[in-house]
């Protein structure tokens with residue numbers, strides 16, 4: 184297997200608007216990220232992924248870009264950005280930025296021109312049709328918005344304020360490639376590519392038989408030509424790392440994007456867990472991991488994440504955020520850092536932050552949730568029922584401000600935060616975590632350190648055992664003579680079991696465990712407590 188720096192890296196995702204506010208406007212900022220870099224370094228992360236901070240009217244928290252080459256004033260200035268990059272590098276870390284090129288903002292000058300008349304030179308930068316088809320967008324009932332000025336519809340995969348670019352137009356591609364060089368020439372270390380498999384559209388936009396299944400938006404013919412062209416003209420000229428956000432893919436499709444022989448991307452996020460597994464489902468999770476491992480290992484590189492700015496915090500969604508918060512946070516951490524693929528830590532995950540439950544829809548900000556609420560109540564459904572139904576997976580679950588300490592506003596801002604702080608900050612915060620040697624933070628730190636010391640965590644093969652067990656997830660990772668067994672009790676009940684024979688007869692030592700007293704050693708018979716995690720080395 185080819186070794187590369189990024190395969191060995193751990194990424195820390197900074198949702199800057201909720202990270203640390205230094206100017207009191209209620210939004211985190213790049214200066215705030217700079218001031219907290221030592222904290223990220225202390226955790227041990229190698230790469231910082233910065234969510235979009237470009238010029239934007241901000242209807243979708245920066246994913247609606249109106250100026251690709253400037254910094255949003257809420258985040259700071261280009262000077263702040265350059266200092267941030269320098270400070271990241273000074274600490275031996277890398278910085279990757281979000282690349283959002285499936286769509287722009289409707290305020291982008293290209294779109295302002297495009298919509299102004301049918302013969303405007305920018306008309307063909309976007310997708311215009313005389314008629315709409317029956318497709319749904321991610322955020323609205325139709326992918327098409329009628330525009331009165333020219334009496335045609337434009338296409339949008341997300342909000343109406345996010346018109347999709349027309350990648351068939353070579354001028355669009357050149358503009359985007361040029362913009363990518365602009366950032367790469369500043370010295371950034373790569374991109375997280377937003378919904379990158381949506382760039383190519385289905386020819387002719389045929390009606391869908393099941394319009395609610397929106398997978399017609401992605402993986403369409405032409406996509407690999409665009410990505411290969413991007414690689415050829417831009418990416419291959421830099422030593423950078425790319426991760427594509429790639430919904431609706433199987434491992435077979437996935438390999439087409441990240442296969443090491445393909446000349447496209449380095450790694451991907453697939454969404455078989457985060458988009459389709461609302462609650463923990465052991466059998467399904469194991470099946471997904473096995474299929475992706477078998478489909479990709481040795482040929483392409485995967486990612487491991489259980490939450491991010493779009494997906495509810497993992498302790499709330501998959502673990503237990505009250506009785507077993509620390510145990511479930513560290514159990515899932517063990518999982519993420521020992522499965523094959525690059526682990527991602529979403530800010531606050533490392534202290535076991537939880538999802539929120541605000542009282543009314545007015546306390547929420549996310550356009551996806553608000554649009555859905557409007558759409559469903561518009562059909563006459565009971566507003567409270569709609570509200571309740573949206574809470575579990577609401578994107579704002581993960582977007583509340585970072586908890587730095589137990590002072591007012593969790594030490595995030597001296598002003599009024601753009602979204603309310605999760606009320607449990609007095610108990611769950613960075614200051615408390617740093618003061619407690621048994622905190623979730625130090626457990627993450629240890630796991631990340633282990634990865635730097637033991638290549639088996641990166642390059643070791645993966646062999647699941649106890650495959651039908653409903654509570655336990657266990658697997659070997661093996662590299663040369665180094666053999667590890669990871670055993671996780673992903674449940675709220677204690678469970679006894681026998682180690683597989685191949686492991687029971689060999690002497691073993693504990694590499695790490697998430698309960699303070701390690702009672703798991705001894706014979707082949709083990710009892711694992713709720714959310715107990717242990718790694719053995721043979």
Ligand code: GLC
Nearest residue numbers: 243246283341377378492493
């Ligand atoms: C991605 C982003 C999400 C955004 C969407 C549209 O899924 O992660 O936050 O709303 O793309 O850009």
